[in-house]
Amino acid sequence: MSWSNSRGRGRSADKERSTALRSSLIVLAAAAALLWGPAAVEGQMMTEQFIPIGQSPGLSSTHTDIGEIETVDPAARRITLGGRSIAVTARTRIWLDRSALRQANVTGGFADLRQGRRAEVKYEDAARRVSAEWIKVAPEPGG
């Protein structure tokens, strides 16, 4: 910014104080990092519920998998989609995407994950693609 030149006076004193405190403040930073950050950035998941399969900005198709559910294993709480076995954990949010029926999208459950239904999966770890952070599933096969 070009409001003015930075003031020179007081800088050295500030620097000394800053140096003296730096180590203790690093403790603060480390503690902050442990407690709060960097928490994995997540989308505001609640409005995500209303975005139809394949339309999530910046995510769909690049960071998610979209396709038909091939198998469902309720005992292991796993589904297969695109040949990939995906864990559905207690943290996984499941939404019924009924937008094609012009109905409101609602919260679903594992029972809504059925073979042949179209679904979109976002992973907790986009690189490893092991467990789902959220799954959107259409209510009817091909729907």
Place this chain on the structure above:
Amino acid sequence: MVPNVRRRPGSRVLAAAPLLVLALLLLALAACESRPPLGPEAALIAEGREIFFNETFEGNGRTCGTCHRAEDNFGLSPAFIATLPPDDALFVAETNPDLAENFENPRLMRAFALILENQDGFDDLANNFNMRGVPHTLALGTSVDSAAGPRTGWSGDGAPGDGSLRAFATGAVIQHFPLTTNRIPGVDFRLPSDAELDALEAFQLSLGRQEELALPLALEGVVAARGQEIFLDNTLGKCNACHANAGANGDPNIFGPGAGNLNFDTGVEALPDQPADLTGEPVPPDDGFGTPGDGTFNTPVLVEAADTGPFFHNNSVETIEGAVAFYNGDAFNSSPAGALLVGATGSGINLDGTQVVAVAAFLRVLNALENIRAATALLEQSKDERHGLGRETLELAVAETEDAIQVLAGGGLHPQAAIHLEEARRLTRKAARSFFQRGRLTRQAIEEQEKARDELVE
């Protein structure tokens, strides 16, 4: 005395005809004035501006600009709300029966500029909601990035999709634009297209300050200068640790390079006697980042703070002095962030009244300097614009100038600068109305802005 000369009918019209023709010619020339074509980025920003202020996404009539008012620093305050007509789209919960329940709280909106958010889910609309202020959208280019990814909205998790500023508009349409609370895409609204999201992002990033400051500044006023020292002093104000250079990012000397915007639980939710609570209206606790939340909120920029109150995510503090004083209180010093500060530095924040006012004076002067920068940029911009658009730009320059006047007056600061700013405002208003003298008046207004700035900083 006017001579009593009889004129033939229509002679006055004939006498004025050459002048009329000349004026019409000039108007036609102005209308046909060739403008250089916009570059790709400028065109995208212009498109985003159009969408921001005019696109309703086939919803309830709101646009982005309904809550992020250009005339109110792209935020929303109770004082501004009081000026709006009853049929403004902001009040859609009062005019659309389908949105009468569980969409907004009109009382809290009008009194405290609080907007209802279903941050933790839409399954229990009657009970599961938060009441939050409208954060301004200035200087977003300096405040969204963090080492952990983009931070948007009050708690850093305001956007669906990839959580980016680009995706933010999609979530905003779903939360704030629907015709009914069923929120069915294609029925209650349409989602923004990729092209619209690109344009909206470009426009938002173009707003306000584009660079971080480099503190300390050579301030002229002794109180603001002392406030700056306290702000930067890691043993006293400790402000700069989380608001480096009065911005929204952690001090890289402490948090490491590229830490960017950070989330903290500073205890704002624990403040006693919060204005919204005093009404008796239901105001559930806000758990901040994530679902369920971890109690943290992201760090806002401070340069633009003084004229964008009320402060904090719940608009719980009205004045910049009160916002600084918050860090002296039990709510902060007992919070997780306050406890960490005590653990790391041996003490919390404990400023006396004069010191609180000095830090606030510093923030007021920073804000006024930013107002002057923005007004000057708008004045310069208006020189290249056609009459109508130029007038609009000049009116925004007037608004920036008025903000500077009020921000300084609110702290009893720099009365001499205020005189120059008042003259700049007068000249800018005159320029907005003038066709032939706009250039001269605009130049004079810029000179007054420069004089005002010179009163504040070396």
